[in-house]
Amino acid sequence: MKKKILVTRKLLQQNESRLQQLFEVKFNKEDKIYSKEELLELSDGCDGILSTIVDQFDVDTINKLSSSIKIIANYAVGFGNINLDAARKKNIAVTNTPEVLSEATADISILLLLGASRRAYEGRNWVEQQDWKWQATAFLGRQMSGSKLGILGMGRIGREVAKRARGFNMEIHYYNRSRLKPDLELGSIYHKDIKSLFSISDFLSINCPANKDTVHLINKDTLKYFPKHAVIANAARGDIIKDDDMIEALKNKKIFALGLDVYNGEPKIYPEYLKLKNVFILPHLGSATEKTRVAMGDRAIDNLKVFFEKGKPKDLLN
């Protein structure tokens, strides 16, 4: 008998077809974001859930899940939307989709750094007004090439950012919980603490997971460490930045510009960001290429398949 799976959001056709071959599937044709109540109701009697980052599996929701649910396969590398402890206590396996989205997300980190530092948003606005002219003195940005790049979180995505930044002839520095081996470090300079990293970061790329150690890591106090006119890009999670403090730093040009793909309380955005010209924003699309989204779907499906066939999927988190 095929296992029953709730797929909480619409996926690419290729992934949905494979799911249908392997499982009895409840799809979300309208691609609606389900409330906690709907998640509970729709997953009732299912064996597993293929979830996305918009689905909140907090302690209460997990405790109320039907006892038939044995696995939540998250279609994301991040898993802040799922309380792993509560899942473990209820004997529910949780998996994510690492590796397959590192390159696409690193591409977006570079786009955020470039878009912010070279004032892409202001430039586009000016062109739209149709009265622009070339000027030697206008739209001066900060130059990535030859500058120092700090990478906060040197996991797979951070290392892909480093690879790209080498092409820009940047000097690469990083902070990570532990120092990488030389074959992964590839000449990047390790900093034991964030003060030391931030104080040399003309550019900073945020690529660490959000957890109790990183929430609001960029705040009034730590923003002081940066060189004047630094550029920051966040393609990781919104809650790593304390928005009020960042706005202040952007207004007084301590931070020259900010690139954001992720937000506190997404899809809401802290309204002040929309008022500032030196903020370059995207709607959380770090992994949004066909190639990557198909690969993420396949990875989540593989996790479900292996779990039901053998018990221990590759990307088990708890």
Ligand code: GLV
């Ligand atoms: C995207 O934000 C992910 O965690 O995959």
